[in-house]
Amino acid sequence: MDLKDLYREVVLDHNRSPRNFGRLEPADAEAQGHNPLCGDRLHLTLRLQDERLSDLRFEGQGCAISVASASLMSEAVKGRSRAEIAQLYDEVHAMLTGRLSHPPAHLGKLAALAGVAEFPVRVKCASLCWHTLNAALERANAPVSTE
Numbered sequence: 001m002d003l004k005d006l007y008r009e010v011v012l013d014h015n016r017s018p019r020n021f022g023r024l025e026p027a028d029a030e031a032q033g034h035n036p037l038c039g040d041r042l043h044l045t046l047r048l049q050d051e052r053l054s055d056l057r058f059e060g061q062g063c064a065i066s067v068a069s070a071s072l073m074s075e076a077v078k079g080r081s082r083a084e085i086a087q088l089y090d091e092v093h094a095m096l097t098g099r100l101s102h103p104p105a106h107l108g109k110l111a112a113l114a115g116v117a118e119f120p121v122r123v124k125c126a127s128l129c130w131h132t133l134n135a136a137l138e139r140a141n142a143p144v145s146t147e
């Protein structure tokens with residue numbers, strides 16, 4: 001099995017049985033993501049503890065790449081700090097847009113999405129979950145309301 005087959009297998013597996021699928025209630029923050037080019041939609045809920053992303057769930061409908069990417073992301077970011085997530089996002093974005101020809105080893109299974117760089121129209125599918133996560137994290141910055 002070459003690397004491309006392995007990557008394809010990881011994407012298919014995460015599309016078939018997405019990890020962290022569902023909704024956290026209550027959640028510390030949430031956000032909706034929509035990629036009109038493909039029709040992908042996702043809703044993300046998260047919990048923060050001491051500025052770490054202690055838990056997250058996503059639900060929604062979309063193409064195989066968008067679902068697999070959200071599933072892979074959910075595993076990769078859980079337990080991480082905001083700064084670590086920001087750095088990871090930079091690297092994933094560089095990989096998806098073809099600016100990183102050899103994904104560093106610490107990206108782990110996220111490297112399965114490296115092939116997306118060959119299909120520019122799919123980049124938005126794969127990055128939708130990251131934009132949605134960033135939006136939810138920004139919202140979590142807002143002062144806590146007592147209402």
Ligand code: ZN
Nearest residue numbers: 038040063125
């Ligand atoms: Zn899509």
